[in-house]
Amino acid sequence: GEDVEQSLFLSVREGDSSVINCTYTDSSSTYLYWYKQEPGAGLQLLTYIFSNMDMKQDQRLTVLLNKKDKHLSLRIADTQTGDSAIYFCAEGAHASGGSYIPTFGRGTSLIVHP
Amino acid sequence: IAGITQAPTSQILAAGRRMTLRCTQDMRHNAMYWYRQDLGLGLRLIHYSNTAGTTGKGEVPDGYSVSRANTDDFPLTLASAVPSQTSVYFCASSRTSGSHNEQFFGPGTRLTVL
Numbered sequence: 001g002e003d004v005e006q007s008l009f010l011s012v013r014e015g016d017s018s019v020i021n022c023t024y025t026d027s028s029s030t031y032l033y034w035y036k037q038e039p040g041a042g043l044q045l046l047t048y049i050f051s052n053m054d055m056k057q058d059q060r061l062t063v064l065l066n067k068k069d070k071h072l073s074l075r076i077a078d079t080q081t082g083d084s085a086i087y088f089c090a091e092g093a094h095a096s097g098g099s100y101i102p103t104f105g106r107g108t109s110l111i112v113h114p
Numbered sequence: 115i116a117g118i119t120q121a122p123t124s125q126i127l128a129a130g131r132r133m134t135l136r137c138t139q140d141m142r143h144n145a146m147y148w149y150r151q152d153l154g155l156g157l158r159l160i161h162y163s164n165t166a167g168t169t170g171k172g173e174v175p176d177g178y179s180v181s182r183a184n185t186d187d188f189p190l191t192l193a194s195a196v197p198s199q200t201s202v203y204f205c206a207s208s209r210t211s212g213s214h215n216e217q218f219f220g221p222g223t224r225l226t227v228l
Contacts (some may be wrong), residue, residue, distance in 0.1 A: 008154070030213040042204050042219030043157075050214075088142055099164050099211035101147070101172075106156035113125065 004105035006089050008054030011111045020108045025070060029091040032065065033102060034074045037086040046087070047074075068074040076110075084112045117141070120205050120220035127227050128197050135190040136224050137205030143218070145211040146188040148172075148180060149221075150201040157204070163188055166213040195227045 003025045003112040012018045022034065030051050038089045048070070049063045051054045062075040076083055086109050090102040115202075118139040127133050139146065148160040161173030162184040177199060179191045188207075192199055203223045210214035 033216075035217075040222075042206075042221050043217070044219065045216050048214075048216070057160055082223040092215065099145070100213050101159065101162060101211070102215070102217060103159075104149075106154065 021070040024091040026093045031092040033090040035088040091094040117222040124224040133179045143207035147206045
């Protein structure tokens with residue numbers, strides 16, 4: 001959607017680090033998410049970060065959140081060919097009736113080449 | 115096997131025909147969602163349901179209807195299909211519609227309207 005923006009493509013060499021960036025607009029978002037979509041499959045949650053955190057690390061994944069600039073990034077260390085996929089940033093935006101509905105970016109296609 | 119299933123996997127449909135895409139989850143999740151995914155546009159929310167018996171409109175609801183008669187099922191109906199509804203449709207569910215609602219996605223239905 002329009003409220004979450006990310007670049008469409010990223011190409012990296014196997015073994016390098018990948019950094020996927022995202023900007024969002026809703027300052028009331030409590031949680032921010034990264035989903036991964038492999039070819040021909042649905043999305044799967046990769047990781048998430050609570051809005052009062054600056055950083056979250058989970059094995060090869062590092063999420064950085066700059067709440068002031070509404071900027072979120074996902075760093076994948078030692079990128080492997082199996083990491084090739086589309087990565088979606090999502091914010092848990094407040095919707096009507098007290099519910100929260102994730103708003104997704106357009107997705108970043110990560111291409112890992114040998 | 116716990117999860118979320120969709121049927122059919124793919125379908126080619128003549129314009130003007132009625133079509134229902136099926137979605138079933140066995141995780142007893144309260145909230146369910148329908149998205150369409152189009153190249154370059156990412157995921158766009160069509161309709162959602164925070165709990166059985168309630169539904170709401172998403173970003174692109176025109177031409178689609180949903181019902182939520184029970185917790186497990188959330189069918190999406192195209193009353194009179196048009197070529198612009200050619201897309202990949204994903205159903206998703208989440209335990210709640212609260213501020214942290216990890217979504218679980220089905221494998222998708224690829225629909226072509228001729």
